[in-house]
Amino acid sequence: MSGLTFEKVLIIGVIAxxxxxxxxxxxxxxxxxxxxxxLRDMANGAKDRVRDEMGPEFDDLDWKKLDPRQYDPRRIIREALIDEDPMKDLLKPTVSRSVNPDSAYLQRKRSVVKAGEATPFDSEAT
Incomplete structure (x- = not known):
């Protein structure tokens, strides 16, 4: 970054x-x-449009958390290494409560075709 200080602005003004x-x-x-x-009006217009698009969540947004200067890779790595087992949540069996017990997949799984028996036929299938 160039760091535009008051002295530099003054020198630019004198040269101008x-x-x-x-x-x-x-x-x-x-x-x-x-x-x-x-430029200021365009920036304010963009901010107003974002506020209109996001609705009331725009005011609740914590802008300091989104500041890229807050990004510290050392802290992220430290927190990842301190975590006991990050994969333990992924290895847990998930129970889905929205499974349809009458789904075609579960019906096929329940009906076992025995040897010598004709396979089921669906006359409506194409």
């Missing part, structure tokens, strides 16, 4: 005065003011 001259400087200063105003 010498290059533009006193007669054209007010015109370009007014243009710069209009440009900054338009």
């Amino acid at each position: 005065v010498f290059l533009l001259g006193p007669e054209r400087l007010p015109h370009y200063a007014a243009q710069l003011g209009r440009f900054v105003r338009q």
Whole structure:
């Protein structure tokens, strides 16, 4: 990052005065003011649109947590190594309560075709 300090801005301003001259400087200063105003209006419009799109969750959002400067890979690795067994939750059998006991898969699984017996035939199947 360049780190634009007050001294650098002052030097740029002095150079602009010498290059533009006193007669054209007010015109370009007014243009710069209009440009900054338009940029600020566009940023506020974008913020308002995001607020409209997200609804009430926009105000509840913690912007400090989303700051990329808060990202610390050492902390993330430390927390991952301290965790006893990160795979234990993945290895637990999951019980699905929304399984349909009359599903075609479970009906096929229950009906075992014995040797010499004709396989089931569905006349409606294509």
